[in-house]
Amino acid sequence: MAKHGRMACPCHLLERGVTVRPFTEVTSELVPRGSNSAWHGRHKVAVDNRGNTPLPVVLSARGATERTKMAFEPAELTVPPGEAKFATLRVRPTQRLWRGTPITHPFQAVVTPRTGEGQDPYEPVVLDGTYEQQAILPRWLPRTLAAAVLVAALLVGLWYALLRPTVRSAAREAITPQAVESAVKQGDKESGGAQDGQQGGRQGASGGGGQDGGQDGGSTGPGGGKSRAPSDGSDAEPGEPGGPAAPASARVQVRDAVGGGAAERTAYTVPDGKSFELTDIVVQNPQGDTGTLVISSDDGQLLNLALENFRDSDYHFVTPIQVAAKGKVTISVSCREVGRPVKAPAPSQCSESLFLGGKISATETNG
DSSP states (O other): EEEGOOOOOOOOOOOOOOOOOOOOEEEEEEEEEEEESSOOOOEEEEEEOOOSSSSSEEEEEEESSEEEEEEESSEEEEEEOOOOOEEEEEESSSSSSSSSSSSEEEEEEEEEEOOOOOOOOOOEEEEEEEEEHHHHOOOHHHHHHHHHHHHHHHHHHHIIIIIIHHHHHHHHSSSOOOHHHHHHHHHHHHHHHHHHHHHHHHHHHHHHHHHHHHHHTOOOGGGGOOOOOOOOOOTTTSSSSSSSSSSEEEEEEEEOOSSSSSSSEEEEEEOOEEEEEEEEEEEEEETOEEEEEEEEEEEEEEEEGGGGGOOOEEEEEEEEEEEEETEHHHHHEEEEOOOTTTTTTOOSSSEEEEEEEEHHHHHHOOO
16 A cells, blocks of 8 residues: 555556658659740649658650650659759750741650669659740741832832932923023133232232332333333233133023934134133933934034933033134934823923033134
């Protein structure tokens, strides 16, 4: 009997050892199951070790056809227990698809656990996936290129049909005989002012020399004044001997009927004792006639033009064409077909105009 009201109870502590044997359980997942690209497909394989020992696995892939090449990075994994690891799978087509319908390539990724010596092989995990090979050139590209070519062709046609003739016509209308004549006169005024300044300087130098000579020789003119040097012709008018060249211009119109010989007219005759420097020629074919226009001088042809090649045409010579005294500048027109002006009565003859511009100066005479 226990003291103090307590009962004694005999107790025994039992101990036993528990042995946990290794086991293997693996799961895998392919992410994403399908990919699409023109160049290659990219997938990831997740390997989850649900066992209690490190698990080495081998990764491989096989395709339904030989039109793809597949590779894992890395090709082997060792997964600790209770963890997951990832590997990258790349799928590449063997041939490029430039255009057309996309091609689907099915494949399988295989995860095989590696076994040790004397162990039974584990069943591999097979994952199904697809790679859709798309065309390198998008479907809209040919249509876009065709539309761009069509727009470019329309713009070129618009330029040649509407804009270019308008620009050329505006440029030709700006170069009229009146504009050329005005430019020639303006140039003559500027050159005449420069020559007047040079002549004034020469006169001042000549007067100073005369005075010095009078003082040195002690002679004076009538009334006690000093004698003046004789005139050297510097006060001559433009176009006169010793004076600057004067502007000169001429206009002429020639009409010619179809058939027969060419119609010829004299545009300008150089006066006796003068010389003509031809610097500007403007020809006009307002009706759009067809034929030949020839401009000549005593030395031969200056221009030989086909009327169908122009409506307005101008020529400006840096080196003037020299026409001697009593020389002539002529225009000859041979009409093959009369033009038809827009919104105007049909004419019966070819009609061409000529404008000449230049400078006339007196020829030097001996004695």
